[in-house]
Amino acid sequence: MYRYLQRRLAGAVREFLRRNYSLELETVVIEQPPKVELGEYALPLAFDLAKKLRRAPRKIADEVVAGLGPVEGFEKFEVAGAGYINARVDRAAVAVALASDEKPKHDVPDGKILVEHSSINPNKAAHIGHLRNAILGDTFVRLLEYAGREVDVQNYIDNTGVQVADVVVGFTHIEKTSGAEIEQLSRQPRFDYYCWDLYARVSQWYEQDKQNLQVRAQTLHAIEDAAGETAAIADLISVAVLRRHLETMDRLEIEYDFLPRESEILHLHFWDAAFAKLKEAGVLLFETQGKNKGCWVMRRAGTSKSEIAEGAEAGAESAEKDEISEDDQKVIVRSNGTVGYVGKDIAYHMWKFGLLGRDFGYRNFYRYPNGHDCWISATEGEKNHPHFGDVAEIYNVIDARQSEAQNTVIEALRGLGHGEAAEHYTHFSYEMVALTPRCAAELGYTLSEEDKARSYIEVSGRRGFGVKADDLIDALITSAKKEVDSRHPQLGDSERRTIATQIAIGALRYFMLKYTKQSVIAFDFKEALSFEGETGPYAQYAVVRATSIFRKAGIDPEPFCKDVAGNLSSAFAQHLTGEAANEIWGLWLTAAKTSYIVDQSIATTEPAYLAKHAFQLAQFFNTFYHRHPILSEPDETRKQFLLSTVAVVRRELIRTLAVMGITVPPVM
């Protein structure tokens, strides 16, 4: 609703400027006044125009206000401060439209969107860093779906890399486990925990004797031969750990549609197809000298053609074209002919956009308890399968450390002449989750003096140093369960457990979403386990309160607000106008913003805005709840009005939380 009116206002202003000043403005900046009593929208437009028109901002603002004419949905326009134009909406009309849940039509762009997230190495348990990735990614998927887009969710599995090889080495060379024994172990409930410890031991084993690293190289090589025994062991391990990851993420209601694996990119020769095109387009160059002699290299993203070219004339340019200074080279194909991961990533991304001319085989891999199927890549797939890839836009949820690699893939696409694809390729970059020194100490790690002084310490899978995802979820559930047990002893144990789980997930997902992406999260149990203040449970609790009002009143809140909107529009007008109504109107206005916030979150790839919105709604509601007794309100129409306020806020808060993947228990 808020978004819709804002667009209409922007359109009217643009039209006015065209008519009266012959000005074309691309974007009309519209913000919100610091207080609701000043209006719903503010335009700082006159300050900008003052320069262009060489007149005082206030004068221009006066002119705009006088000449804008009536705009549907708006009551009036006023000049305020040094030249702001504040717009006031017809509150009752907005409230009626919101209560009856009118959804003004707007265009949804065509084409499918592919979101890639999680992409955890399938060699050990998922940790809190992976949780941030998956929660950001899953929330972004939900945002896109809320906006009406069709989305495929992919989780890329690097099942032939060093990390899997290391665990294979652990089993075959340190533990000397047989294939049958590994198979047995892999059926244990938390096989990924076993691998977590083993992986750390392998790293130590390499450190003990650098000779041991040769075993890694051999193993890595052996994994690539699909027919061999080592490859079979690697597959056994990676598939078992992958299943564990799917289970862990499913606890948070995070699901995937397709799991493309590196093994298939290898065995279906995706790279060969990509390599040919890259050579042909001149994106890759064969280096004949220097440290990268014998490699196929590409210009690293973010590096520019050397400064000599700037000053020099056209003659120097052609020589420049075929050369990249050594420091700016990214090796794509090694001198021994093997391709690095960036190369495979380029091929994979050509596939995503339908530009490779090859496809995966597909096998049904995992059925979620809700019946949703998750598919996996295969060299020989099933006949009937959904169509993946060939999409219009992609988002890759990958941490900031990989931004250079991501940009290199984008540059490769551009170099191949697929500028359109490059434009629709978004690296959804976010910062890592680290541990506070206190948290690290709690986990039993001895810290150097240097470490103690840091604000955070990076986790290390190699050292087995970190907080496992399932452990954190377990701790959250235990902690929430204790609270629920003491608050609701009359409920059955399984019911209390269900509630505690909802609260735990709410706390965890909110925690991971409330920080902006570029902020490193310094993880601390105390803050992550908090259920008070700016947390998921705070927002859930607001909904519980709203629900309980309706339960006591014996009214179903869903149909209630739609009905009341039609019958009570005059009451809305009466209770929403005037000074005294500003506080409640602020609540309505915030509730009206959900779609606007969703759009903003998508446009900026920043789910934190959504978290902020949920918190703000809950906070305003709690204040309102405290100030206005509703069921005891003697004036019947006012009571209906207050009830509809609760119903609308409840509905919008539930929606907002749902986009964040948070559900609300019946009681708390």
Place this chain on the structure above:
RNA sequence: GGGCGCGUAGCUCAAACGGAUAGAGCACCGGAUUUCUAAUCCGGUGGUUGCAGGUUCGAUUCCUGCCGCGCCUACCA
């Protein structure tokens, strides 16, 4: 060295496109409702937005320089 990012209250973080008095949560201190359950609410303490310049009617936001911190910069993935 080069690239990317960060520096805001005691702590953890907000403030999209430059805008009206820089806001929350935690912590600390003091209060509130025999009610629609207090996982709540209200009040208080707390700021030279790293430093120095510049652009602008207006800078936490843009530009330059400096200081401090993190990540990336492998024929690893």
